Amino acid sequence: MELFYSKSIFDGKGVLSEEESSHCVRVLRHKIGDMINVIDGLGTFYECRITRTGKNTDFEVVSVVPSFGAHEYKLEMAVAPTKNMDRYEWFLEKSTEFGVDDIFPVIGEHSERKIIKSDRCNKILLSAAKQSLKGAVPVLHEACSVTDFISYPHKDLRIIAYCGEADKTSITGALSEYKAGLTSGDYPHITILIGPEGDFSREEAALAIKNGFVPVHLGESRLRTETAAVAAVSAVYFTFIK
């Protein structure tokens, strides 16, 4: 199934951007009257009929599917950008396939990379959401410092994957315990913090733990930053699998 993306859907009508329109009309040769599938990036899927083609493509909505491809929890991943940007982009793609809501590039004391190209990252997130049939595209937030991120008001389960010394449980143990404590109707909300190649500084880890982050380990293997991040996303995914 081919998905198009449109931010402009109101009152049962919508428009594809020039880029999406070009793919729809020039590459896939769609014509007036053809049915296409559109997501709004916020979670809703629209089955639509093309009413006009051109630089932009107009369509009318025929049917609507809310929460399309949604997962049954809210997951925020705060992950330090990797030195090699390809690896971060891979994390973005894979975590979108599993399911993630918000991504915070966090810059730690030991971070070597302090900026990311958000345009390119957003393209990867959109492409991965389309490919994995999800109506919602993960939100990439502005980069911020680890200490600022820790200080935000966070809800529910907060986890820090820390390699240094601390009294740690396994990530799956922390997730299972959290899940067991949920009551019917609770909507799980999980925030996971993953540090840069050089790990968090002692001060950052101490501040996180003071602010209610549970220190966890990810098992005995030495995982790269982006692998640790995807491992954490998959651990959440498998915790809530049916």
Add this chain to the structure above:
Amino acid sequence: MELFYSKSIFDGKGVLSEEESSHCVRVLRHKIGDMINVIDGLGTFYECRITRTGKNTDFEVVSVVPSFGAHEYKLEMAVAPTKNMDRYEWFLEKSTEFGVDDIFPVIGEHSERKIIKSDRCNKILLSAAKQSLKGAVPVLHEACSVTDFISYPHKDLRIIAYCGEADKTSITGALSEYKAGLTSGDYPHITILIGPEGDFSREEAALAIKNGFVPVHLGESRLRTETAAVAAVSAVYFTFIK
């Protein structure tokens, strides 16, 4: 920690290949008398002292660590090569980080790619094993057909991740049930079969199930072939996390 690789370690002495030697002596500027860390790719770690440098580098073994970075199960992944080879190489790297023993590139009826460059794949496996501090390098087997692979004699838990219709349990459910049935001293042995982009054919899936493969699903997200493979490796990893 920098790891070197040598296939030539006997009687407390060993030799680095030209390539490893060049990295050791030219790039890292190691000299006679320096201590280096060497793996044999079969699971053992050697702390060594350099006794001669040159085109090849000779060393003597000072101490030995068996089962270095080993995981406590045997995992065989039979994964169909992806159309885009980069994606398969990514699977090789990530599954090595988590822990895998044997990789079988299996060619299904719906496979578009039927060959892989094993030299390049073996380099990626070695590099990932060194980077993640594992003494054993996963063994990449010759490509074979899905039906041939299914017909091999397999031990213990055999899993097929199949998207088509079948009476399926979740992969984590199948793994937990298997783990619960192990008794003290049992060494877990798991084989997981992941199909190509076009999934297994009905005949392949039926043959696998007939041969004792448990059909599982990987949750509700639509995962790419390589993501499904890494998801399966991480599910095993987290099942046996301590």
